[in-house]
Structures are given as C-alpha cells and as structure tokens.
Amino acid sequence: MNPMNRLELYTEMVRIRQYESRILQEYHADKSPAWDIGAGLIPGEMHLAAGQEPAAVGVCAHLKKGDGITAPHRPHHFALAHGVDMNAMTAEIYGRTTGLCKGKGGHMHLFDPENHFSCSGIIAQGYPVACGQALAMKRKGTDNVAIAVAGEGAANQGAFHESLNLAAVWNLPVVFIIEDNDWAISVPRSDSTATTSNADRAAGYGIPGVRVEDNDVEAVFEAAGAAIDRARSGEGPSLIEIHTLRLWGHFEGDAQAYRTDLETVDERDPIPRYAAMLLESGELTEDQVQEIAATADAEVDAAIQFALNSPIPAPEDALLHVFA
Amino acid sequence: MRLSAKVGIIANPASARDIRRIVAHGGATTTYDKLNLLRRVMSGLGAIGVGHVISMADRAGVMAGLAQASTGPSAKEWPTLEFVEQEITHSAADTTAATQAMVNAGVGAIVVLGGDGTNRVVAAACGDTPIVPISTGTNNAFPRPVEATVAGIAAGLVALNPCCRRAGTYQAKKLEVRIGDRVEHALVDVAISSDDAVGSGAVWDVASTSELFLCFAEPGSIGLSAIGGHVQPTSRDAASGLHLLLDDASTTRVLAPIAPGLTATVGIGKVSVLEAQSAVAVESERGVIAIDGERMLRFGPSNRPTITLAANGPVVVNVDKTVAYASRNGLFVSPPGSVAASGHQDKTALTNQQSAEP
Numbered sequence: 001m002n003p004m005n006r007l008e009l010y011t012e013m014v015r016i017r018q019y020e021s022r023i024l025q026e027y028h029a030d031k032s033p034a035w036d037i038g039a040g041l042i043p044g045e046m047h048l049a050a051g052q053e054p055a056a057v058g059v060c061a062h063l064k065k066g067d068g069i070t071a072p073h074r075p076h077h078f079a080l081a082h083g084v085d086m087n088a089m090t091a092e093i094y095g096r097t098t099g100l101c102k103g104k105g106g107h108m109h110l111f112d113p114e115n116h117f118s119c120s121g122i123i124a125q126g127y128p129v130a131c132g133q134a135l136a137m138k139r140k141g142t143d144n145v146a147i148a149v150a151g152e153g154a155a156n157q158g159a160f161h162e163s164l165n166l167a168a169v170w171n172l173p174v175v176f177i178i179e180d181n182d183w184a185i186s187v188p189r190s191d192s193t194a195t196t197s198n199a200d201r202a203a204g205y206g207i208p209g210v211r212v213e214d215n216d217v218e219a220v221f222e223a224a225g226a227a228i229d230r231a232r233s234g235e236g237p238s239l240i241e242i243h244t245l246r247l248w249g250h251f252e253g254d255a256q257a258y259r260t261d262l263e264t265v266d267e268r269d270p271i272p273r274y275a276a277m278l279l280e281s282g283e284l285t286e287d288q289v290q291e292i293a294a295t296a297d298a299e300v301d302a303a304i305q306f307a308l309n310s311p312i313p314a315p316e317d318a319l320l321h322v323f324a
Numbered sequence: 325m326r327l328s329a330k331v332g333i334i335a336n337p338a339s340a341r342d343i344r345r346i347v348a349h350g351g352a353t354t355t356y357d358k359l360n361l362l363r364r365v366m367s368g369l370g371a372i373g374v375g376h377v378i379s380m381a382d383r384a385g386v387m388a389g390l391a392q393a394s395t396g397p398s399a400k401e402w403p404t405l406e407f408v409e410q411e412i413t414h415s416a417a418d419t420t421a422a423t424q425a426m427v428n429a430g431v432g433a434i435v436v437l438g439g440d441g442t443n444r445v446v447a448a449a450c451g452d453t454p455i456v457p458i459s460t461g462t463n464n465a466f467p468r469p470v471e472a473t474v475a476g477i478a479a480g481l482v483a484l485n486p487c488c489r490r491a492g493t494y495q496a497k498k499l500e501v502r503i504g505d506r507v508e509h510a511l512v513d514v515a516i517s518s519d520d521a522v523g524s525g526a527v528w529d530v531a532s533t534s535e536l537f538l539c540f541a542e543p544g545s546i547g548l549s550a551i552g553g554h555v556q557p558t559s560r561d562a563a564s565g566l567h568l569l570l571d572d573a574s575t576t577r578v579l580a581p582i583a584p585g586l587t588a589t590v591g592i593g594k595v596s597v598l599e600a601q602s603a604v605a606v607e608s609e610r611g612v613i614a615i616d617g618e619r620m621l622r623f624g625p626s627n628r629p630t631i632t633l634a635a636n637g638p639v640v641v642n643v644d645k646t647v648a649y650a651s652r653n654g655l656f657v658s659p660p661g662s663v664a665a666s667g668h669q670d671k672t673a674l675t676n677q678q679s680a681e682p
Contacts (some may be wrong), residue, residue: 197339197385200352210342
C-alpha cells in the first residue's frame, strides 16, 4: 500500500474545502431572485461536498494514471482529489467555453477523459459505467482500477445491485464507494432502506464489504488502499461504505428543515478535527495551517478568475458538442 | 426466590464490518444474521422464564428489527422488551451507556453480541453483572462458540437462579493499560506496533507488531493471542498471563492464525509469564497501542504505556457449565423429579439458594 503522507492528506482536504467554500459564496453572490437557480453567474443546481473530503482524499491518494472514477451529482471533491484541472472544472461550472464540456454540462457533468473522470446527475448511474471501465482495464491487461462513487440513497437503485452482481461475476477491478452522509436529499436511511449497511449488501453478492464509521481520512486511506490493492492484483471487486458528513444542504438553497442533526454538524467537521490531531502531534504547525490555506485560496482565486475571463458559448453553437 | 427476572442485551450493530473483510477473510455477520441470533436468544430467555429484557438502542437497524420481530406471532413466548432511552452516538459510548442503564435497572445477566472489542466495552461498565458473549465479531478469542438459543437459556438460568450463577460463571482476567492519565482494559490482548497510524482501527498486519501482552493464550484460538497459544499455552483460568517480545530477525518462529484466513510465521524474541498485579512497561518508546484487536492510540516517550494483569475482570457465563448444572439438577424437567436419573438431582434448585454446588 502507498505510504501515508499526513500533510498531503490534510492539504488536499483544505484545498477541496476552500474550493467548495468559494463556490458557495460565488453561487449565492448574484442569485436574484434567490430562489431562481437559473440566475447568476453560476447557473443551475449546486451540490457541494463540504464535510465529505475524507472520502475523496482517502480514496484518491491511492490512484495513479489510468485509474478511473465515476462520481455522482456531488462530484467536486473526487474531481479535485483525482487531479482534474481546477481551471477547466471551474469554467465548466460557470458554463464557459474553456470548461471540460465547453460549458454545456455544468457542475454535475464534469467529463475529463484524460483522467478517466466523469460524473452524472442520474443517481447510481456511475456504477455500471465503472464496471465497463473495469472490464476494459482488465481486458487490456493493465493493473488499473475503476472507482464507482454513489451515496447511500443511490444504493436502492437497480443499477447499484446490477453492478455489484456483474462485477462479482466477472471479477472486475472495481471498488464501489458508498458515501453515507445520512441524508438522501431529505430522506434518512431508516425510511427508505431495509438493510442498515451496504456492507451487508456486498455480502449478498459475494464480495467483501467494509464500513468505515468515523469520517476519518486515515481510516478511509487504509480501507481504500486495501480494496484498491486487492482489485489491482486481480482479486476482484469490493465495497467500502464511508459514514461521512454532509456539512451543508443537499443543494445550495436547501433550508434543511427536515434535518434533525443540524445542531452537531459543525462539531463533526472532519478538517478541524484532523488539524487538531496533527497540531498536537507536532506534524503540523500553525504557520503551515495558514500557509496551506493561503495557497489553496490563491489557487481557487485563479481558477475563478480563469472562469470569469472565459467566453460564454455563442447561441449558434448550442447544438455543437452536445452529442457524443 | 428469583434473583432477577430481567436480562440485558447488547448487540453491536457495527461489528464484523471492518477492513478484515478485505485484508483477511473475515465473515460478514449482517444485521439480518444478528437479528436472527437475537430471536434465538429471546426464545431461550422466554422459555426459561425470564420476564423482561432491556436492550440497547441504536439507529442501525438492530433495535428496529428486534422491535418489529417482538410483535410477530413467533414472539408470543418472549419476555417483554424495552429499549434503553439513550443518546445515540454510533460509537462505543452507546454500548457503555446501555450497559450502565442495564446495571442500574438490576438485570441478572447481559447477553453481548459482538467480538472481543464489544465485550471489552461492556466489561468496563458492567461491574459484577454476568455477561454472556455470543460471537458476531471478526477475531473472537473471548466469546466461545455457542448456539444463541442455548446462550439465552443460560443467561436466563444465571439471572433467575443464584446456584446457576455460582456454578456457571467465572471471573475473567483483564489487562489494565495505563497510558498517561488514561486507563483502558483488555480482555484478551494488548499489542504494541511500530505503526504510525491508528488507521481503520482493526489490527491485521502482524509484521509491525513488536510486543504482545496476553490475558490468556489458547491454542485453537484466532487472533494475536494465538501466537502465545502456540508458544506457551496459558488458559483463561490460569492466574498468570503471557508477555511476548516479537523479533522478525529471530530464528525461533511460530506459525499462528492471526485473522480469519490469514496465517503468519512470527519471529519470537522473548517469552515471559505475566504475573498478576505486576506492572510492566512496554519496550518501545513510541508506536501505536492496540487493545483487543483495535488500534487505539499513538504513544511516545511522554505517555509510554504500562500493562498490569488483574484478576478482577468481568463475571462471565460459561454456557456449557450453566446448562450442565441445570440439567444435573433437573431444572429442565417437569414435574420436578419425574425423570429419575443418576441421583445428583437437586429438585429445589430453582427456588432454593442453598442448593448443592456441582
């Protein structure tokens, strides 16, 4: 397994958090009226992943060139952790021609062929795609792996079950990640799901299933490393369910009136907790905390500037690049 | 006289889901399996005459499933069921709070579904209330293999009948671990590793383990204690434990199953008996300490742990011994004495505290 570099894990989590925080700010800055999701410089719905950084960073720390990720509608953390270019991604979110999909996909449709990264607003639909990627990797004789990411609500979709079955039958190098953030939009697991952990469902398809409980980047790192090593060495698929935290709403503008756990959300934020641990052990200094935040800030600033300076697609190009 | 008509149940909803499903071949004890075991426990408890069960609350499906099952037709003979009113944190604190509530409610025994780790947490809070471990964990040295129905019967016998409690229980040893101001207890093993991280918790890489403190070391066991069990067997009844220094360069090597489906050949540096009440400091200046298979925290020179073997661990129900005693005394036969056996029957055992020891 890769040796763990705590400072790198921390830095990447801060980078993602800074990105999500700035997008949150920019998204709301010019929404007028506030309920019109089509208004403003960032049009469309926005699903931010603050609080879920340990999942993306712990998994992606093990990936290399040629490995693939299919992410869901809340994709930014996995995109950034997997090395998707921040400028091109931001331009896509802003709907600019320099974006990953020339501004026609938006934040839920970030496609980066170079890094084998894609995402989709259709729940659980990254799972079958990851199986396809994994089949290609296997047939080409590479040791690459495909990572399929979905939320706990998505695991009630047929695509989830079909994919686990197919991956098991064909012994594919795929690692299924479930980010369990307790809320499928506004629905708690107990209202929608007969089993209590998708580790149990993995067992039903004859593949190993693990649940990581604490939204702790080092715990995710170790479990994901074991699953990815297993897949690379031809031992087949496995599933890791990460109990993570949705720090903000399902989408931006979500009042979260349904949410019974709001009071304790801030104290469960994984990044200050990790920083405190590293500060205490002396592996991180207050100066580094400032420096890492400032570096992330500057990178995000530049990406937003790049997006704002990029052209909006011309009306006559509306039908270009829409069909593959 | 009935000592207590109440029994507690702790079923860890999170057990058997850690990384050892990937790095070893740990089994998957699903929530469905756990509920099935609980149904059997409830049947056993009901059949033997326990009137009331208090069970831990959770939001991970065990409570909801058990509550639902208790309304079904097959639950007619079950004890009445209540759940502890507790804040749910999805952590070991839930087990601690539930155990304390059960002790306060005066349960006569607590049935524990989990592995070594779950039993450790219950043991730290249960005082002298007997525990009945049923394995649903991964590496289970502490819980012995047992059928859940029979475990329910034994738990009921111990809760209802002081003679069964005397005959069927024993006091386990424990390891007291002092790390700075913190005190932890282990029921099976304390492992010191050169790992730099707590990671996902479960211990699975023996290569980084440098030192082992063992409450008991039984051949035929699984987990780190099996290393000791294959070098110098030490029973759970013995007064002493075992202390091993592992040394990868050593020419003395021992084969042991350290996790399900995972065996290792481990270099043995030094083996010594761990005497009771004698504090031993760990050799390493820094590393990670794992307690009953869970990597718990990193330590350095300023909080180097010391380990002490103590005789006052939890009171544990030996299911076989309990039902054997009950059988010898005719407690399963009605009307009492209607089956004349070997003459060892104590027909008054269920109602008389002064009945014979086995």
